[in-house]
Amino acid sequence: xxxxxxxxxxxxxxxxxxxxxxxxxxxxxxxxxxxxxxxxxxxxxxxxxxxxxxxxxxxxxxxxxxxxxxxxxxxxxxxxxxxxxxxxxxxxxxxxxxxxxxxxxxxxxxxxxxxxxxxxxxxxxxxxxxxxxxxxxxxxxxxxxxxxxxxxxxxxxxxxxxxxxxxxxxxxxxxxxxxxxxxxxxxxxxxxxxxxxxxxxxxxxxxxxxxxxxxxxxxxxxxxxxxxxxxx
Numbered sequence: 001x002x003x004x005x006x007x008x009x010x011x012x013x014x015x016x017x018x019x020x021x022x023x024x025x026x027x028x029x030x031x032x033x034x035x036x037x038x039x040x041x042x043x044x045x046x047x048x049x050x051x052x053x054x055x056x057x058x059x060x061x062x063x064x065x066x067x068x069x070x071x072x073x074x075x076x077x078x079x080x081x082x083x084x085x086x087x088x089x090x091x092x093x094x095x096x097x098x099x100x101x102x103x104x105x106x107x108x109x110x111x112x113x114x115x116x117x118x119x120x121x122x123x124x125x126x127x128x129x130x131x132x133x134x135x136x137x138x139x140x141x142x143x144x145x146x147x148x149x150x151x152x153x154x155x156x157x158x159x160x161x162x163x164x165x166x167x168x169x170x171x172x173x174x175x176x177x178x179x180x181x182x183x184x185x186x187x188x189x190x191x192x193x194x195x196x197x198x199x200x201x202x203x204x205x206x207x208x209x210x211x212x213x214x215x216x217x218x219x220x221x222x223x224x225x226x227x228x229x230x231x232x
Contacts, residue, residue, distance in 0.1 A: 003029065003122030004220050005137075006213075007130035010144035011190060012178050013151025015201045015209060019144065020126035021075065022210045027124070027217060031075060032068065032117050034127035034134070035097075037110050039088035040066050040079045042100040046092060058105035066113065091159075091166055094174055098181035101128075107187050128182055131193030139220045141196035142213055150202045151175055 006029070008020045017033055024031035041057075044064055050056050067078045076085045087093070100106060107129075114134045118125055125134065131141035146154075152172045159166055182190040192198060197216065201209050 003120075004139035004217070004224060005118055005121050005135050006124045006140045006142070006217055007135050007138040007193070007196075008124065008126040008142045008144060008213075009128055009131050009190070009193060009196065010126075010142075011128075011146075011151070011182065012175055013154050014144040014146045015154070015204075015206065016126040016144055018206050019201075019209050019213065020124045022206065023213055023217070024124040026210065026214055030117075030123045032114065032123055032125040033075065033077070034110065034114055034125060034130065036068075036077045036085075036088055037066050037113065038101045038106070039093050039097050040064070040077060040084055041106055041110070042093050042097045043084055043088050043090075044079060045100060046096065052096070052099060054103050054105070057100065057103055061105060061109045064109075066110075086162070089158075089162065091164065091170075091174075094178075098178045098185075102181060102185035102187065104187045107133075111188075128190040129188040131196050132191060133188045136193065139224065140213075140217055141193045142216075143192040143196040143198045144209070145198060145200050146202045148172065148175060 006023070008016050010016050017035065020033070021031045041061070041064060045057055045060060048060065050060075065080050069076050069078060076083050077088065078084065111134050114125065117123070118135060127134070131138055131143070152168060152175060155171050155175065156166070156168060159171070199209060199212060
């Protein structure tokens, strides 16, 4: 029996990536960070120092290869065989990832790659259009939300841990602007998928939100009679 697909969507800072990664570990599933894929394309464009032009960026896609590797229990992302796991989290990439992500050819290219990665099920995939576009028939669809204040706090903490100095005002500006672009773009806008379960993570710890989704996943797995998972 095919293992299930779990799609986790939501805005920046809602806890998608951390929750999805820990959930996948708990289930014995594969975690796929689609946001990192968009960031990798953005990084490649930035390093080429080219104009923000749709056709130019579309032409770059043939030069791009993105892969994930699990190294010492940590998921690393590789761009053309170079580890860019830290580089893709830079403020510069953050500033441009939304406009790059809004380009139709970029979304089509990465959606195709994401579907290949998840073709056999047994995955937890997070992003902004997983339940709406990439896997609309996913057995479990989750939509995470959180207040802007809490998302700013989380992002500041993340950047501080990486040694990046940035003002709270700038982080807030980035998050609000990214919300605006993601929710209003023409292609695959950020929205709650049909049948998705919304969870407000503002006052939840990461372990709490993982527990909530884990229990939902177990129900879906039992419904399908899917293979045993490595839960605890």
